Amino acid sequence: MRKQRDIRSYPGLRTLSLVFFAWLYLPIGVVIFYSFNSNRLVSVWEGFSTKWYVSALQNDALMSSVRVSLIVALFSMIFATTIALLAALVITRAPGLKMRRVSETVVNLPLLLPEIVLAVAVLILFSQVGLNSGMFRLVLAHVAFCTPFAFMPIRARLQGMSLDVEEAARDLYAPPLTVFRRVTLPMIMPGVFAGAMTAFVISMDDFITSNMLNSGGGTTLPIYIFSLIRQGTTPELNAISTLLILVSLILATIVLILNARAMRRDG
């Protein structure tokens, strides 16, 4: 019997994969490992300790930047997802919509523009209209570049969903809002959730725009971390990073599970 020629049996593939994943995840592993180091020097292992987590959580400036980031990300996520959902509904469902491609490009434009351009533009605009409040400015700016990220998965699900079920709902006496609430929305929920999570993470992660709009009461976590690094790395940074990795993993897992469930149901 001839052995099945499987891609996994190619010579060197195993080694190559191991090297690749080591390169990808080793730095992250190092961060997590040293976050439990009790030594003040980041790269010298002394013993296991969780004191840097305690110290990070007791650092007021750090905690305040986490709070700013969370609030900004939460509101950016809500607004960006709502706008993206409405845009996706019109673009995929409106009969005889003119300039469908143009509308889609306009929604997606922030993806194509270099972020620094957007950041400068927003900064100039805000100073001209005299908008100074820290967090409000951040939310407005973040919504602009988070919307396309929320838009893409929602539109993909709306396009993949057969129109028959919506027609069936109308046929069974459901007025338009009921069709949306009881049929369309539940069916595209995995896309909406994935879009919202992406928007949240993109907002949390943003540096360029947030740095440009940095002000008292408007310092986000990435900006604070950057300022810490300029004074030399501290083990506290490792602890914060590990916590961020944990939160991201939880969110990504939830999105994966929801999508897999929806695929099985609709498949």
Add this chain to the structure above:
Amino acid sequence: MSRQSAIEIAGVSKQFGDFTALDHVDFKIQQNEFFTLLGPSGCGKTTLLRMIAGFETPTQGDILLNGKTISDSPAHRRKINTVFQNYALFPHMTLAQNVAFGLENLGWAKGDIKSRVDEMLEMVHMAQFARRKPDQLSGGQKQRIALARALAPKPEVLLLDEPLSALDLKLRQSMRDELRRLQRETGITFVFVTHDQEEALDMSDRIAVMGNGRVQQIGAPDEIYEAPENRFVADFIGETNFLDGEVTALDGDTATIHTALGIDVTTTQSGVTAPGPAVLSIRPEKIGLEAQAEGETREGTVVSRNYMGGFTHYTVEAGGVSLRVSRRNAQARADRIEVGDTVTLGFQPANARILGQ
């Protein structure tokens, strides 16, 4: 006094850009009727069904439900329900929730909804699956739920869009009987769309044969088959032989045609308005061979023979014309006709029909 018709299609046309999907369609569907829209794909039958349901609006004309126009009311206000071709069940709801959906929108009381859902699931033999989701069902089971869901709100008309086309052959036959039974039991007017003539002939009280955006003929299954009004209907329903010819005499519904076979046939006609070119349509099973050759007869040569089990089809060439002749199994086995044999064929003029060009 005539009965109020359930659905009236009054001068309905539908344009999609330059394409005319429906061209001045006019007919009435009676109460409690099993009415079928039959035609090849692209004939406009699905467009018409979607207009009755409210998913499309006519470019011209009016649609009436029980004598009142519904052209202006949206789909969710029409007391009409649809069974969709690919079922269109709500995947995120259980079967019971699927069936209850229409009743909830109509504002039925909770208790009434529950008993109606139980009754409907019972009716389609799916009661034990009430808590399942649609992805756990086979095609036939989905079909039953789609039926139960559409019948639950007691619609005045039920529309069925090729509901059997996704099922395998055996299941299709039993669903046909099931649909007939449900129609009789509920007394609801069924409007059934199909491209399958056998399905249409088997199930319908009346059939509208559609082609090229027009209604070609409306009638009971035997009328459609035995007395097609034009070439399109004769060709689409069942099989037939068309013999080119020249009408030499015309007297109301009767005409005389001189056919390419070299014989003159006098029989009923439709669509012939003046003497001139026309065709004679004669079904393969109405042509007799040898001992069964009656009426107008000719000599011919058998050029092919296809054994189909229940039937055997012969192609016989006579006077430069090829004719398809079909024999039932027992007859064909007794005849022992082989390719190359010279045979006598014949048909009764009454079984043929002259059709205009």
